[in-house]
Amino acid sequence: MNPLQRAARRPTLKDVAALAGVSMKTVSRVVNGEAGVAPAKVSAVEQAVRQLDYRPNVTASSLRRLDGRTAAVAVLLEDLANPFSAELHRALEDVAHEHGVLLFAGSLDESPEREKRLVRAFTARRADALILAPASSDQSYLAYEVPESTPVVFVDRAPTGFDADAVVVDNMEGARRAVTHLLEHGHRRIAFLGDLPSITTAQHRFAGYQEALRAHGVPFDPDLVVHGLADADRAARSLEELLRLTDPPTALFTAQNDITVGALRHLQARGLEHTIAIVGFDDFPLADLLRPAVTVIAQDPTAIGRAAAERLFARLAGDSEPCRTVVIPTRLIVRGSGELPPFRL
Structure with a gap:
């Protein structure tokens, strides 16, 4: 448009x-x-x-003048209590502070309706730019809600139906690498514990899981796949069901940090933390202090946040080049839990 x-x-x-x-x-x-x-x-x-359905126009902006006056940027992330979102927000805040700009932030809780309400609230309060980790599957509504001259930068998830800059990671490749790591340690019964299937990052991580199995000639077993794990408690309950299978998994790929925490709690409660291998997507605090320490595919939320903030302030300074997507690499951190050998329960 x-x-x-x-x-x-x-x-x-x-x-x-x-x-x-x-x-x-x-x-x-x-x-x-x-x-x-x-x-x-x-x-x-x-x-x-x-x-x-009139809303106040927010095109007038002290931020765009970059003259040192106080200004505000809206930041809408998945969950500010989550370690990934918290570290991402801090990186954004640090860059904003360098420009004399304040942030106000909100958590979307994976709710498209909440996303739209908060975007509307940001518009009404005359914030000068928006950084968004979308919960909705289609962001074309932003063409109406956000004035054309207001910069929008997406983080973690690329936009759909709306042209804007984005800073993301290669979720499919990160997941493929995690599952390949488990396969290389002899596992063939690898369970996938994933987030809501409507989330694009969850879809890409599941695709990476499937691709790794195909590449190693391991048959896909739908009994080993659980989607829709929105919190740690659900992850723990789903793992209990997986372990009751006639041929249970010997390894887990947990595709989000809250899911990893829930799975670890259940393994420790059953005394299986040294028996079932696990690789998680996203690092989390104290993962290196557990025994065994947790092997993860780590994103770099600080790098994501700084890259997003740099794109935003470039736009505010007048950068009019075509929108682009910046991809921040993930890395495999080997700590012990992902290197356990297969073990029959």
Whole structure:
């Protein structure tokens, strides 16, 4: 969608004034909650606002002038309590601080509805840019919600239906490497414990799991696959069911850090932490202090955050080159849990 199309879809203060039959100044006073406007005019403006679905324009921005004045950037991530999101947010904050800019942040909890509500809230509060790790499968709605001149940078997940810069990792390759590591240590019964299947990163990690099995001639067994594990407790319960199989897994690929934590808790409760091999996607605090220490495919949220912030501030400084996607590499950290040999329960 080109800028003219985007602008045409977004009603302006002038449109509200014309529909309500009042001046633009009156509309501005009503929208900003100022007193002294006749009740009839307030009613007419409010009705026009509802009819047009008008939202305040945020194109005026001290941030774009980069003149040292206080400004704000909205950051919407999966879950600010999650170690990955927390470290990513800190990296964004550090770069923003260098530019004299403040961040305000929100957690999406993998809810597309919450994503849209928070994006609308960011727009209403006149933030000057948006950094988004989307929960929705289609971000085309941003063409209407966010003014054309407002920079948007995606992190962790690339956009769908909306043209913007993005900073991501190669999730498929990272997962392929994790499962290949287990295969190279003799495992053939490798379970996949994954996040919500609607999440693109979860889809790519599952694809990497399947690709590694194919490359090593290992048949795919759907009984070893569990999707939709949104938290550690669900991961623990699903693992208990997997271990009851006639031919249970000898190794686990856990495709998100909360899932890894849930699986580890269950293994330790059953005394199986030295029996079942595990490689997790995403590192987490104290993973190196467990026994055995946890082998992971580590992302670099600090690098992701800094790269995203650099793209954003380049856009605010006037960079008009085509949007691009920056890919940050993952790395395999070998610690012990992923090197356990196959063992029959």
